Amino acid sequence: VEVHYGPVCQVCGRFLFYKNQASISCLECQTKKPSLARHRSLGPYSGKLKEIIILFKYKGYEVLSQHLAALLYQNFGSGNGLFSEIDFILPVPLYPRKEKARGFNQAELLARQLSKLSGLPMLNRTLVKIKNTPAQVSLEAKERELNLRGAFAVRKPGKIRGRKLLVVDDVYTTGTTLGECASVLQKAGAEEIRALTLARA
Numbered sequence: 208v209e210v211h212y213g214p215v216c217q218v219c220g221r222f223l224f225y226k227n228q229a230s231i232s233c234l235e236c237q238t239k240k241p242s243l244a245r246h247r248s249l250g251p252y253s254g255k256l257k258e259i260i261i262l263f264k265y266k267g268y269e270v271l272s273q274h275l276a277a278l279l280y281q282n283f284g285s286g287n288g289l290f291s292e293i294d295f296i297l298p299v300p301l302y303p304r305k306e307k308a309r310g311f312n313q314a315e316l317l318a319r320q321l322s323k324l325s326g327l328p329m330l331n332r333t334l335v336k337i338k339n340t341p342a343q344v345s346l347e348a349k350e351r352e353l354n355l356r357g358a359f360a361v362r363k364p365g366k367i368r369g370r371k372l373l374v375v376d377d378v379y380t381t382g383t384t385l386g387e388c389a390s391v392l393q394k395a396g397a398e399e400i401r402a403l404t405l406a407r408a
């Protein structure tokens with residue numbers, strides 16, 4: 208698996224392909240306030256990492272969640288503050304009917320393993336998907352945003368009020384999904400939202 212060891216934006220985790228100081232953030236994070244306090248991914252959604260994610264999500268190799276979560280924890284479990292002071296790990300939810308059809312939520316499997324590895328509790332079904340939305344890949348950026356508006360909700364917001372949360376997902380595409388999740392969690396009173404994903408498309 209090609210893990211990206213080069214420089215990244217210290218806020219959004221975007222891979223930077225120029226020499227940079229460790230403390231610096233990308234232009235976008237400097238010009239507008241990002242919805243995620245911090246986000247990291249293992250590497251680009253390509254090559255071996257992409258193949259493994261496809262096996263994991265679509266081909267029935269759910270057992271890969273253990274290896275993928277271990278890889279995430281090896282790289283981000285300590286040293287860069289992604290897990291420090293986190294109160295709960297939350298998976299990005301699937302629409303219930305979609306989860307039933309697939310048999311599992313890939314983000315939940317990863318979050319569960321990360322919870323085991325870190326000892327931090329996972330909160331499942333607190334952040335929920337209440338609107339079924341077509342696959343994001345087939346849509347333009349603006350459509351994705353409209354499409355996902357109102358798609359997520361928080362059940363029992365008392366649980367996350369004032370808390371620091373780490374939201375986990377498999378692939379980060381345009382950021383619309385995580386942005387929407389962060390926005391509803393923030394509205395529900397979460398103090399800080401960070402994200403961890405396997406790959407960036």
Ligand SMILES: [Zn+2]
Binds near residue numbers: 218234
């Ligand atoms: Zn950035």
